[in-house]
Amino acid sequence: MKPTQIFKRKKQAYLTVLAVGISVVLLISMKGIADGIFHNTLDDINKSKSDIVISGSNHGIVNGHSISSSISAMPEVNRVFASLTDVLAVRAPGRGVKYAMAQGLVPEDAQYFFTEEDRKRFPDEGCMGFSVPDDPHASGGAWTYEVLVDSNLARDLKIQKGDQIGLSRNATGAMVTFNVTGVFKSELQGRGITAGVYFVVLHLSELQSLLGLRDSDAVDSLYLNLRSDVRTDQSQVEDLRKTLEDMYPFYDIATKKDQIKKMEERMAMAEGFYTAIGMVSLMIGLLFVGCIMVISVVERTREIGIMRAMGISRKSIFIQIFGESSVLVLLGGLLGIPLGMAVGTAMSDYFASAVGVSETLVYFSPASIAYIYLEVVSVGALVSLLPAWMAMKMDIVSAMKGGDA
């Protein structure tokens, strides 16, 4: 029989195509988003000017400024920049208190700390909004009392450049008055829960003082930007890492390669989870296909009996039923590919706009799509074996009476 005959059994054909299509849509959209997040993070790591990260948990690196100076003196190192992050209470007089994620850094390090794309969100004047590029308070100099606030916080506390705000470890603590020297565009532009996530950026040593970490000179991480000839030579990077490990055995030291490896390990775990969910959805979808095909064979019992009586061989019956369901699985899979890509893209756009980021969180690799398609088609073919076998094994006499399949 011609393959077009399949579509004359409309309900069976459409339900089968739909079930396979939904499975493929689920698998492709989930895989696309998982790959998209992976690629995005990988892209961030690759674009980052930090070639080695030294980190300690919970402000765990003490003497941050002095370690930074020592490492800066190493011949392989172009620059070292430190980062400290914590939550601060922000009070705008008469307009309430909000909690914001505070980022402490030395302004002149910002060009290394932020990507070029990120820096476009900050003011042009001075050093990204700060009047001085260095961190004067760190060397016993005066406080600058300079703070940059993000656009979400500026909007909600009605703050603008030139205003004064209070910063403290908590809302009940004594506030230190800072001058808002600039407003930068928040990375999170969404209207969902992320609209209430605020950021402030201030001099590293002043954040240390606010958090009571000035004496220990504690920071979270130190980022090493290596000389251009070193950063491209993986063996030199590895040697430097070993040297740093010997110098600072209590800190976690990771090269870009290590970061990517760690991320790949996490992705592998996520991939396992995703694969399990995907396989369950695939199995449910294809069992559904199997059920539809079995019902179809049962409904066609008499027809199959008549065909057998006419001299149609068991092999031909098997090929016909198996061929029919395989064609439907193939078509459902093909239909599911563009739909899965569309659904994945739509979901990614929705999440990105909810979070307020402009990145594309979806990536469809032709190899992944081909793998998913082959997986679905193979499992679909396996599932189709049962109805085909049932049809082939029918007893002619009882089948002609419309009896048991």
Place this chain on the structure above:
Amino acid sequence: MIELKNVTKLYKMGDVRIKALNRVNLKVGAGELLSIMGPSGSGKSTLLNIIGCIDHPTYGRVFLDGRDVSKLSDRELTRIRLRQIGFIFQQFYLIPTLTARENIELPMREARVPREERRKRVRELLEMVGLADREKHYPNQLSGGEQQRVAIARALANRPKLILADEPTGELDTKTASKIMMILRELNTERHITMMIVTHDPTVAKKTDRVIVLKDGTIEKDITERAEIRKL
């Protein structure tokens, strides 16, 4: 052409064994047109199924053209059914998703008849049964009589030597039934196809040359005299 020797068929229904055919002996010559009559449960359809290589006898032997088919494998029986036997059923049993032409082509496709030859035979057969203009119609677009004529054309597709018809006029009105019988009669006369027709209807049996009457799985009467057949 056909010879049955002591053919017995037993069916198991739960713990009960039913004797559908009991030591049936029968010889049918090539080109005969005969009918099988008998009350329900007398074994008519079982006899037809065994002769048609659809079912195996429990005991006894069946010969088709001198060849013992009672012990042949499923594959060999399928081949015999495809190439030597044509079936016509009471309820026509056309494949609903295929057109008249495709239904007729189906056994020819299985027999790997070349495309051009298939088309030629389909045209001839549809013309023979008077349905040349219904080639592209689906079964549900045809009347009962037309469907049965397509079924006859399908049964003739691979040019069988034997046609087995199980109540071929059972679902048709008298006029249409008469036309169908005329076609079967012509096929028998002009193409010398051996024809066995199971029927309840004496008017159908009267149009055949020999009537076998079955009762409780045995041949009660084997009528060959025209005068006796007329009395049915």
